[in-house]
Every structure is written in C-alpha cells, then in structure tokens.
Amino acid sequence: MIRTITNRFSWKFGRCLTQTCSITSDTSHCQNATALKVNQPTELKESELKEITNPLRFPDYFGVRNLFRLKDLFDAKVHYGHKDGTLHPNMKPYIFGSRLGHIIFDLDKTTELLQDALNFTAHIAYKGGIILFVSHYPQHTLTVENAAKEAGEYAHAREWDFHLLTNSEKIYKGVTRLPDLIIMVSTLNPQMQEHTAVRDAAKMCIPTIGIVDSNSNPNLITYPVPGNDDSPTAVQLYCNLFRDAILLGKSKKSEIPSS
Amino acid sequence: MAALREVLIFNSKCFRGVRSYFCSSPAFQYSSLSPNNASSNVQKLDFEESDTKRISKAMKSYMERAKIHDNFIKEQLHQYNIGKRHLANMMGKDPEFFTQHDVNEAIRYLFPSGLYDPRARPMMKHPDEIYPKRKAAEFDMNGRPFHSLFYTSKPNYYNLLHDLAVKFKQLDNHEDKMIYRGIQDQQASELFLFGTDWVSKESVESVLLESLTDSQYSNLIKTMERFAQHRYAVREKNFIMQFRHQLAAQTEIQKIPELMRDESNRPFTTFSARRKRSNATVKVIGEGTGLISINGEDILYFKRKQDKEQIIFPLEFCNMLGKVDVVATCEGVGMSGRVGSIRLAIAMCLRCFVDAETIERMRLAGLLSYDPRERERKKPGQPGAREKFTWKKR
Numbered sequence: 084m085i086r087t088i089t090n091r092f093s094w095k096f097g098r099c100l101t102q103t104c105s106i107t108s109d110t111s112h113c114q115n116a117t118a119l120k121v122n123q124p125t126e127l128k129e130s131e132l133k134e135i136t137n138p139l140r141f142p143d144y145f146g147v148r149n150l151f152r153l154k155d156l157f158d159a160k161v162h163y164g165h166k167d168g169t170l171h172p173n174m175k176p177y178i179f180g181s182r183l184g185h186i187i188f189d190l191d192k193t194t195e196l197l198q199d200a201l202n203f204t205a206h207i208a209y210k211g212g213i214i215l216f217v218s219h220y221p222q223h224t225l226t227v228e229n230a231a232k233e234a235g236e237y238a239h240a241r242e243w244d245f246h247l248l249t250n251s252e253k254i255y256k257g258v259t260r261l262p263d264l265i266i267m268v269s270t271l272n273p274q275m276q277e278h279t280a281v282r283d284a285a286k287m288c289i290p291t292i293g294i295v296d297s298n299s300n301p302n303l304i305t306y307p308v309p310g311n312d313d314s315p316t317a318v319q320l321y322c323n324l325f326r327d328a329i330l331l332g333k334s335k336k337s338e339i340p341s342s
Numbered sequence: 343m344a345a346l347r348e349v350l351i352f353n354s355k356c357f358r359g360v361r362s363y364f365c366s367s368p369a370f371q372y373s374s375l376s377p378n379n380a381s382s383n384v385q386k387l388d389f390e391e392s393d394t395k396r397i398s399k400a401m402k403s404y405m406e407r408a409k410i411h412d413n414f415i416k417e418q419l420h421q422y423n424i425g426k427r428h429l430a431n432m433m434g435k436d437p438e439f440f441t442q443h444d445v446n447e448a449i450r451y452l453f454p455s456g457l458y459d460p461r462a463r464p465m466m467k468h469p470d471e472i473y474p475k476r477k478a479a480e481f482d483m484n485g486r487p488f489h490s491l492f493y494t495s496k497p498n499y500y501n502l503l504h505d506l507a508v509k510f511k512q513l514d515n516h517e518d519k520m521i522y523r524g525i526q527d528q529q530a531s532e533l534f535l536f537g538t539d540w541v542s543k544e545s546v547e548s549v550l551l552e553s554l555t556d557s558q559y560s561n562l563i564k565t566m567e568r569f570a571q572h573r574y575a576v577r578e579k580n581f582i583m584q585f586r587h588q589l590a591a592q593t594e595i596q597k598i599p600e601l602m603r604d605e606s607n608r609p610f611t612t613f614s615a616r617r618k619r620s621n622a623t624v625k626v627i628g629e630g631t632g633l634i635s636i637n638g639e640d641i642l643y644f645k646r647k648q649d650k651e652q653i654i655f656p657l658e659f660c661n662m663l664g665k666v667d668v669v670a671t672c673e674g675v676g677m678s679g680r681v682g683s684i685r686l687a688i689a690m691c692l693r694c695f696v697d698a699e700t701i702e703r704m705r706l707a708g709l710l711s712y713d714p715r716e717r718e719r720k721k722p723g724q725p726g727a728r729e730k731f732t733w734k735k736r
Binding site for chain 2: 215232241244257259262
C-alpha cells in the first residue's frame, strides 16, 4: 500500500518548506511496520552511513504505532462525540454514526490519524523543536501541564491572551522563539468558540495537532485527530500518548551522537 | 547576573557542536520532492553546520539588552564611588573605609531636609539597591525557554497555581486514605488563620517578579481560600502562611506585658486607659477572690446598673470573675467616661491572665480597642451640636 505523507513545516519569517515523501508501509499491521523497520537498514547498507540515521526514510522510526491499540481508545471513551445537532459539517468524514442521539467516531480513522500525529510529534521532538500543549479547559489544566512537564516541553492550559503568538515580542518583552508545534488538547474555548491559538498558529505558520470533537472545525488544524475532548480519561490518554511520543523522539536523539 | 551570563557564555561554547534546529538555514529554502534529496538536505544541516556557532535570535537580542543594562549599571557604580570619595573628603574621613552608614550620615548632615516622606529626602545608595532586579535570560542558546509554563507569559504566577492544584490533589488523596482507614475524628482546623490576612497584590508581585491583573490576583486569593478551607489544610500550614501577613491591630495587641509579682508573691499587672475626658489606672491581681475596689470603694461606687455591668463584662467574658482582684483609680468628668476607661484597662490587664485564643475573642468582641467617641462641640447658629432652631417663615 502506497501512502503519501505531506508534512508542512513553516517558520515565522515566511520560509516554507514542503516535503513530500512517499513511503511504502502497511499502516494496519504494526508487526509489518516493525518488520520493515528491521529490513530497511540492510537495504541501505551500500549508501552512506549518514543515510541510515535519517529518520524520514522510515515509516515509523520511533515506534509510536506500538504506543496504543484501538481498544485503548475505546476504553478511554474516545469514540463519544457530542449530540447530533451540534455536528460540524467538516467532521462528517470521521464519524461512524449516531447512537441514542450522540455522535460516535470511527475509531479506525482516529487510530490512523492519531498515529500520524504521534509520528510527527516524535519527529519534531527528535529535531529539538519546541512543543506547546494548549488547552483552555479548567478541568484538564493539571493533566495537560503535568504531561508537558514530564515530557520536558511547554504548556499553556490557561486563559489565552490575545496576540500571544502574533505579537510575541511585546507579550514576552523581547524577541522570543515561538513553538514549533502546537498540540491542542481541545480546540474549543469554554465559550464553545474556536480557540484563538488555532487561527493564530495558522497565521504564524506553526503546525498544529488538534483533538477535534464532533462540534469543532478541523479545517485549520494540520493534524486533526477526531475524538472526545471532554472526558478526563480520554484527555489523560492523549496526554500520555503525546508525552511518550516526545520522550521516544528525544531518546532517539540522545542515542544518535553516541553511536 | 554577571556570573549567570558567564555560565551562559560557557554554555554557548559547550553547545557549539549542537545544531540549532530553527535558526535561519539556507538549506531549508530548497524544497525537494524526492525523499533522497530531502534527506540529504537534512543531513547537510545536521553535520555541516554543526561546526559553526549558532545562537538563536532570542538569545542574541537578550544579550544585547543585557549588555546595555550592564554598561549602565557599571557607569552608575562608577559615579557612586566618586560621590562616596567626595563625601568622605568633605567629612574629613578615610575614603577607603567609608561605609554606606557613613554615606547616610554625611548626606543627612550636608543636605538637611525637612521633607516628611523619607523617600523624598536626598539619598545616595548603591545602584543595586536603586535599580530593580531584572529577570535573567529565560531561555538557553537555542531559544528554548527554561520554564515549562513560559508561553503563558506569566510562568511564576501560573506555576504557583499549578503547585496549588498539585497540593490540593495530595490533600484529597490523604483525605481519601483517612476515610478508607476509618479515621474521621480530625477536626477541620482554620484557627491558625486568625489575626492574619492574605498578602497584598504588590507583595505577591514582588515575590513572583511579574505584574498581575486584579482578576488574576483575586483568582489566586480565591484559590488559596478554598485550599485553606480543606479539611487537612493544616498539613500545608507553612505553605499557606507564606501568603498571609499579620494584621496591624493584632500585632499591637499581641505585645502583652510581663506579669509582675507583689510583696505577697501574687501576680499582678497594671494598665492606664482613657475614655471621653476620664482616665483610669487599674491593677489586676491574680489568685484573688473577686474583690473590686474603685477609688477606695467597692463596685457600688457606680450607682447605675449599666455602669456596674460594664465593669463586670470583661471579667465575665474571660471567665475570671472571682479569680482576680481589681484595684482601680479613676478621675475625670462623667460616670460613663470613668467606667469606660476602667473597662478598657481591666480588659487590657486580663490579657496577661488568659490564653491567645481568648485574647483573639476579646479583640473580636471589641474589648481591646479604644473607644474614640467624644462629645461633639456646639455650633454657632444652632442650639446644639446637630440640633437646629425651629424653622419659622419670617
């Protein structure tokens, strides 16, 4: 199965890079992916040593696909959406149906998208990028901040000051390096409107990963992950997964110079 | 600060081998469609640029600002030292051993000022004392912030809220454990908050080195209040007390004089108090039988029932009726003034005989505060202080 992954990296100063790489992989079977990972270095023996250490050549260099199974998502109540009437039209491709008036997500699609998102996160962490966890859900503040602390990354789970990204020089009192990836644990603010960070990150060309519930708009999110963003169990699962993906990326980074 | 910067510069030397990922790099301008080319570009970044020293723009800009500030402070220090030498020469002292105390004395002598506010008077202080401390660089050479909540723009404030939430959870867990074990007899203790209040916004700001909005401050106080009302909040007493300060009235009352001993080795204490135009001196003697003597007479010195009750009230309030003797002398105009002054003096004396909790109860009952009410003067054009002549239409 040939899949095409398009990663858009972009920077503050308008420098954009579009990498398109075709990778041969079978996403549905983790065993095959790992087998590929083992096989590929032998094919590349002839090429330069540098080539081997290039993680972009592997479909799942960091092994993020093994972090979770579909059953884990189901147990964490990821498949529950909001009520029928609140469904956002752009979320239609990701839903399985509705049960007793509530949207149910298609967890097969969620799994695939979440794996992509985790893979991207691990790559960013591997390259030493700054990852910012964003949420504006008072109940989940502690969970999100703890995950960021454990991963050695950054969190903003409080009230979002307008122009935090677009006028950063004023807000942080000096030139500041902005995050390289924003993980939105919930893309809505408590007023049930789209979080300002989604729009501002798009303006500043910062890639975003967003957990999008059935009532949120995935349009401006680089890596949307359809799923329940309200239940504590689900949020805990997302936080743990992204934390683990970051730690995997970082551990690979620390391995490379020694080898 | 200078030491810190040295460490940072040292770090920059250490980091020389590490490629900083998001610095401007020409290789990223190419976009390639084939994976091989893309990978080779990335490799170029990883290995070829590792030799050149790279500092993020954020760090560069910080270093420029810090350099300007350092030069400014250096200049101020230079001027301070020159000024100090001048003062020493004027005062005829050795400039080498001229301390800050000597500087203050010299300024007071040479530039006498009648200005009331001490901060408005002329002064000469070390630049470190005058110019506020600045936050050190909050990020490393690659521009990566040190604090995980840096992007909230008020990391110290939000970290405090985060710590509070963590502690809250710990207390909840502890409570669960206690309930599970069947231990529920521990009383909710809020007593240690008596006589103190939450610290002001300014002092919170000076500790956190961040300016807070009013709503942020009130949020913090609300959270602290909820935290302090937790059943097991006593476990975090030290943490909570960092954010409380003694009330001024309370500190005044807490200065309790020592008990003295008379010839027959009975404990006693005295106090003089005023009310209206009277003043009274009261001696309260412990290990007594409840004798009350006022200007040589007993309590019948006061004829009115209300006056007698006034004398008895503080003794009754502290449960000391019949346990102490009271010897009072009072003088002045009017019975209620006299009795008021005696009441205050007795209450003040009784502080020495009771525990801190009762003192606090006395304070809340108003027994320990001076009654400032006085007779209001008569005004011209009217028969009394407030009373007016009857209005008559010409």
